[in-house]
Amino acid sequence: MSDRQRLLTVAFYLAKFNDEAVRNLGYVNFREAFNELGAKLDYSPNSVKNRRDDFDPLFGHRAGWHQIELSKSNLEIVEAFDHLSEEALRAIVFDLLDESSSKQGVLLADIVQGRQAPSYTTRGVTGKKAEAFFINWFQDHFPQDNLIDTRDFGCGYDFGVIGSNEVYEVKGLSGIDGGVLFTDKEWKVAAELQDEYHLVLVKDCFGEEPTVEIYSNPHEKFSPKKQVSTTININWGISVSEFNELDKE
Template sequence: MDKKKKLLIIAFYLAKFNEEALQKLGYKSFREAFNIIGAKLDYSPNSVKNRRDDFDPLFGYRAGWHQVELNKSNIEIVDSFDHLSEEALRAIILELLEGGKSELSREIVLSITNRKPSTYTTRGVTGKKAESFFMRWFAEHYPEGNLIDTRDLGCGYDFGIRDSNIVYEVKGLSGNEGGLLFTDKEWKVAAEKQEDYHLVLVKDCFSEEPIVEIYSNPHLKFSPKKQIVTVVNVNWGISSNDLNNTEIDY
């Protein structure tokens, strides 16, 4: 694996898990982390910091480079590693910091390499910007409406309306043109809810006057292409010897 990919994966871990990442890796401060990681990967400490800052807007600990859209390489990292637990991602980070020449590293490279290049924006910076704008826009246009935030509930949509079947899935574009991506769960729920499911597309998210477009029943109106994505998965294997040599509690 080339050192740039190593740097991006490690920077993503630092941004996502923040102080926990420092503690688990044994660093006393981010300055120490930037210095040691930079030395191991042959990058300056400031380069390590800047790459962490690229991912910062996704997680809210720092503003980071919030004014800059994530590039394709960074989106690949988010898509490949965001689903992993801290412990699983840390195991990968430690492997990369020790040289990254094992079978694990080869599997990581293969997984990222086999991904279909993305032409879409990440849900991260642009999506959050779009969602925030939509909440303000909805309050202005429907002051009597009671918007329910369901983004963290895994419902397949971002917002609902109290005492109503209508739901909204918000997508954002940094410019005026571009594609967007539905998860399988979102597309399934769109098919189930039909006219009650509304796609809210917020264009020019970072401008002073974003454009809001709303499409009801997107499952009927659009014909998306299926994308099967390869991601990095981590399993934890307990050997037969380990089982045999461990005392049974009861």
């Protein structure tokens, strides 16, 4: 793993888990964390802070650099680590900060090195902003209808409509141009529902006047390219000796 990838991984951990991350790394506050981590990573404290700020819009603790699209290298870190628990990612961070622990760095390099980042904006950067804007937009344009929020249900779309089969999947762009990413589940449901499935594209999410474009039956209209990515999974193993020792007590 390169020095920059180590920096980005640590910065991502700080952005995602915020004050909890600072405490669990053993620091009193972010200032101390930036100073100490910068020294360990051979970067300036401001570099650690700025790279944390890159990831901040994903998690809402701070505004961060929300005006800027995540870079390819930043997207690789998000894709590799976003699914991990605090404890699991903390363990990786400690390994990366430990100069004597090179094995973990080699493993992470195998996962992260050379992966192609897509040319879309990640959901976390603009997704929440786009969804909030769409809710208000929908109420203004369809006052007779009521949305059903299904974002946490894993349905393959973000919103349904009471008394209707119409569903909406909302994607956001920080600018006026860009592509979007569908999960395999979303694309499968789009194929099943056809004309009842609507892709809502909210452009210029952080601008003064975002715009909304709606594409019905996106599975029929578009021909996306499949993207396969590798993720890191952490398992926690309890050895038989530990069980035996506990049984002796």
